Amino acid sequence: MQTISREDYLKAILKIEEEAGSVSNQSLVEKLSTRPASVTNMLHTLADAGWVEHEAYKGVRLTDSGKEIALSTLRKHRLWEVFLVDKLNFSWDEVHQWAEDLEHVGDEELTNRLDAFLGHPAFDPHGDPIPTAQGQWSDGRNLIPASKAVVGDRIQLKGVVDSGEAYLQHLDRLKIELGLILVVSKSLDFDESKTLIWPDGSEASLSKQTLQNMLVEKLSRKGKE
Amino acid sequence: MQTISREDYLKAILKIEEEAGSVSNQSLVEKLSTRPASVTNMLHTLADAGWVEHEAYKGVRLTDSGKEIALSTLRKHRLWEVFLVDKLNFSWDEVHQWAEDLEHVGDEELTNRLDAFLGHPAFDPHGDPIPTAQGQWSDGRNLIPASKAVVGDRIQLKGVVDSGEAYLQHLDRLKIELGLILVVSKSLDFDESKTLIWPDGSEASLSKQTLQNMLVEKLSRKGKE
DNA sequence: AAAATATTTTAGGCAGGGCTAAAAACAAGC
DNA sequence: GCTTGTTTTTAGCCCTGCCTAAAATATTTT
Structure with a gap:
């Protein structure tokens, strides 16, 4: 237990x-x-x-001290997730449970060294921001759920709302991963699903549910980021 | 606690x-x-x-199953120690306590990935052998305490008997680390201390105590390993 | 072999976290 | 304002590992 x-x-x-x-x-x-x-x-x-x-x-x-502990724990958790994915080659749906254990190991010093070793990552493998050693963690990004994108938009996946195993594996099966750029080619208003185009030209239709949990950045409609 | x-x-x-x-x-x-x-x-x-x-x-x-668990735990402990020293740049006297916590994290899969990431090290930062995934860990080496070395011997430090902080820091202060090659230049029989020569030509006398805890390999008296 | 000493086990508690079942407080509906 | 239903708290107990103090068993000394 x-x-x-x-x-x-x-x-x-x-x-x-x-x-x-x-x-x-x-x-x-x-x-x-x-x-x-x-x-x-x-x-x-x-x-x-x-x-x-x-x-x-x-x-x-x-309280302030409670928040400090919470942020510090979140920081450790997310840094270890980065370690597990970047260094030990786990996939993003496998790391949560181990990170849950690892976050209770080590002090600030160890965490800072881990942070440095990983190259001071700003986001974890699910796109969640990693608090700094000083407990800052304003996201700064301006992400919207993919369900809000409209036909013609170029969108880049930057995070997920639901980082449960099931959802992440669903994205894996769709060949969707962080950083992927998609174009919205069709929007079915009656069930709110959308058809998206992958960089390789293939396309598929995603359900409202799936889209709501994808946090994307809206790139310019034609140009680059 | x-x-x-x-x-x-x-x-x-x-x-x-x-x-x-x-x-x-x-x-x-x-x-x-x-x-x-x-x-x-x-x-x-x-x-x-x-x-x-x-x-x-x-x-x-x-029992057999008890031994299996013990060896597997020891393996995790020592692999994490290698991680802390090789990747996070901790010194050999700082890693034991964290490894004590880390060894309880992860399963065989994680351990094997860590092992691969670290390049399948055979020994931990204190020179202790790391059991394999199959639970083998015959040392194979033929180490003797430095106290047994005699005048003229070229010896290389390969491990320590005591990996307590105090002793390791004592070695640090003497500029003694794993892999170091020393030559025995003098042996004081009455108090069993020995004078040793460092590669840079400097020399110092070590007490019986210090020598007993150093596990060395005897290299040929003149030639190479 | 008896006495004295040392080691190991039992007995009884403490603390952290968890649980169920029942009581208390709050929120809604009439 | 009272009744019903939901949420939260209390009461009481479980389990793991730790402890001290006292009893039981070994071992050593005389």
């Missing part, structure tokens, strides 16, 4: 704060696949440590 | 079996810096899992 650490909770709270604004017990139950009572327990632990502020029945908020 | 895992116990039992032949509760208490009751507890756990055979008051012995 894989036990969920304090850091895992902090990371989850951080993500939910961003996605939804407020963090309920329920939202943590879902994100972490655990039970309400376990969450309540842990929130007490985290509050006692000064990492969150918790008001019974009202939800939870990261 | 850093908790000692089952694998750590198996590794310790393996080492003590080799060093001393039989493994007492006491020997584990010392090697793992813990308490007798904790050891007894864990030995029950390990025996229940079928990894050791334990007879009360008589000692403990690894």
Whole structure:
């Protein structure tokens, strides 16, 4: 049985704060696949440590020190993911679980050396931004879901909303990977699917679902990036 | 507080079996810096899992499956040490603790990829042999403690008996590292210290203690390896 | 062989995280 | 404003590994 650490909770709270604004017990139950009572327990632990502020029945908020730990853990996680993909040649759908373990190893010094060894990557294998050693991680990019692209657009895949194994493997089967440039050739309004053209000239139609989870950068309609 | 895992116990039992032949509760208490009751507890756990055979008051012995796990853990530990030194530029006295954590991450697949990435190293940064994926790890080398070398011998440092921080840092201060070739120029029988000559011509006298912990290969008295 | 010493095991607890079942608080509907 | 239903918390217990203190077994000394 894989036990969920304090850091895992902090990371989850951080993500939910961003996605939804407020963090309920329920939202943590879902994100972490655990039970309400376990969450309540842990929130007490985290509050006692000064990492969150918790008001019974009202939800939870990261304190500054909690956020610092969450970002530092996220940084380690994403750097190790880069290591696993770039150096050990794992594919992007295989790395999450190991990174989950690796993120609990090492201190700031080790993390910084790993960062340097990897060449200070800005994004992980799923296109998620890697926080800096100083805890900065404003994305800076202006990405939109591919579902928002219209006919004629040249779009480049820069990230995914869902980095679950199933979805990533689905993209693999479609020969879609980070950096790939596609052109929207047709848009079926009734079911919101779109037909896209690959650089090699082949084309295929992607479902609304698939498109919503692809984060793309819109390149100029004809020219270059 | 850093908790000692089952694998750590198996590794310790393996080492003590080799060093001393039989493994007492006491020997584990010392090697793992813990308490007798904790050891007894864990030995029950390990025996229940079928990894050791334990007879009360008589000692403990690894089973085949226990030995397999111990060797596999040792392999992971030593490969990660190579990673930390070769890739992240840590020094040989800094890596043990992190490797202790890293060895619990990943499966055989990850370990084999790490092994390949590192170029299938045969020895870790302290000169200890790295077991193969098949659990082989006969050393093959014929190393002797430097204390056994006599005047005129050319010796090359290939390993250390004690890989504790203090000893390794002591060697660092003496500009002694793995691979270094020294020549024995003088031997003081009364306190068993020896004077050695470095490749750059400088010389220094090492104590019996220091010499006993250096594992060297005796090169031909004049020629090459 | 008895006494004294050393080692190992049992007994009983602590802490971290997890769980179920039941109670309490909040939110909605009428 | 009361009833129903959902969410959150409390209560009580499990498991792993750790600990101390005390009892049991070995070993050594006399």
